[in-house]
Amino acid sequence: MLLIDCPWCGPRDEVEFSCGGEAHIVRPPEPANLSDAEWGDYVFMRQNRKGVHYERWCHGHGCGRWFNVARDTVSHQVLAVYAMGEAPPEV
Amino acid sequence: MAERRIRHSPLAHLHLAARVVVDPGDAGARMSERPPRAQLAVRGDSGDKAFVAAFKAGLGFSPPLAANTVVTHDGLAVFWLGPSEWLLVGEVPGEQLAAALADRHHALVDVSDSRIAIGLSGPRARDVLAKLCPLDLAAPALAPGRCAGTILARGHMLLHVLAEDSYDIHVHRSFADYAWRMLEDAALEYGVAVIDGGG
Ligand SMILES: [Zn+2]
Numbered sequence: 001m002l003l004i005d006c007p008w009c010g011p012r013d014e015v016e017f018s019c020g021g022e023a024h025i026v027r028p029p030e031p032a033n034l035s036d037a038e039w040g041d042y043v044f045m046r047q048n049r050k051g052v053h054y055e056r057w058c059h060g061h062g063c064g065r066w067f068n069v070a071r072d073t074v075s076h077q078v079l080a081v082y083a084m085g086e087a088p089p090e091v
Numbered sequence: 092m093a094e095r096r097i098r099h100s101p102l103a104h105l106h107l108a109a110r111v112v113v114d115p116g117d118a119g120a121r122m123s124e125r126p127p128r129a130q131l132a133v134r135g136d137s138g139d140k141a142f143v144a145a146f147k148a149g150l151g152f153s154p155p156l157a158a159n160t161v162v163t164h165d166g167l168a169v170f171w172l173g174p175s176e177w178l179l180v181g182e183v184p185g186e187q188l189a190a191a192l193a194d195r196h197h198a199l200v201d202v203s204d205s206r207i208a209i210g211l212s213g214p215r216a217r218d219v220l221a222k223l224c225p226l227d228l229a230a231p232a233l234a235p236g237r238c239a240g241t242i243l244a245r246g247h248m249l250l251h252v253l254a255e256d257s258y259d260i261h262v263h264r265s266f267a268d269y270a271w272r273m274l275e276d277a278a279l280e281y282g283v284a285v286i287d288g289g290g
Contacts, residue, residue, distance in 0.1 A: 008158045008173065008174055009158055009159060009239070010158070010232055012225070012241070013225035013226070013242075015225055016240075016241055016242055061240055061241055061247050062173075062239065062240040062241060063158065063172065063174065063176075063240065064172070064173045064176065065173055065174065
């Protein structure tokens with residue numbers, strides 16, 4: 001079980017949140033100009049890293065806000081919490 | 092054609108009125124159904140000073156801007172739900188607020204029938220809640236006068252801490268039966284008294 005530090009509500013239990021998957025994936029500006037392979041890469045392909053993973057979380061049962069989390073996928077330790085739109089921090 | 096509206100409690104089938112006692116005796120937990128209240132959802136940017144000023148003017152007092160706090164004033168409770176979201180419960184100044192916010196980017200929605208509140212109090216109230224909720228109920232973040240959007244059993248609740256051993260549990264109507272039964276089941280070992288929920 002993770003204890004996630006919501007930027008607004010403070011530390012809360014994982015069950016109050018939902019995970020939105022890998023962060024910092026930018027939607028291609030002109031999808032119509034992409035090949036199927038490029039579109040498929042945007043929609044489906046993820047890094048699935050062992051180690052530091054940057055991901056999006058939503059505090060759905062609390063303040064309802066989305067934010068980014070840097071988490072170690074081996075230890076499950078939450079290394080950083082930062083705002084949407086912010087560059088991923090070095091951890 | 093005039094519409095005829097009947098307010099029907101989502102807990103009516105539990106016949107709680109017939110169980111109400113005046114003296115809860117040594118029951119560890121007291122439970123009640125709170126009377127229905129007008130409720131208004133307010134959205135707007137708390138980082139926008141002009142919005143906050145208009146919100147304040149519409150209310151007649153400052154809205155809560157700190158996370159998980161409640162401001163209560165003259166029969167109206169204003170809950171902080173998020174940095175751009177509030178819930179007003181009670182004597183809602185709907186028209187006054189709509190006028191004050193007219194020139195600001197905002198949303199006002201009447202959600203009066205979306206939630207009901209269950210009162211839980213008594214010497215073992217915190218123990219009852221601790222069985223169903225992942226929060227640290229003894230933490231300063233949940234001192235009297237604070238609120239939290241969180242989990243009750245497998246559902247959602249807005250928890251309002253009224254006093255050390257007294258809570259109002261706001262749940263969506265469709266979860267009311269589930270929430271009441273889960274709470275009463277959790278409270279059973281301490282003894283449960285159903286009391287009047289107030290006027
Ligand atoms: Zn939150």
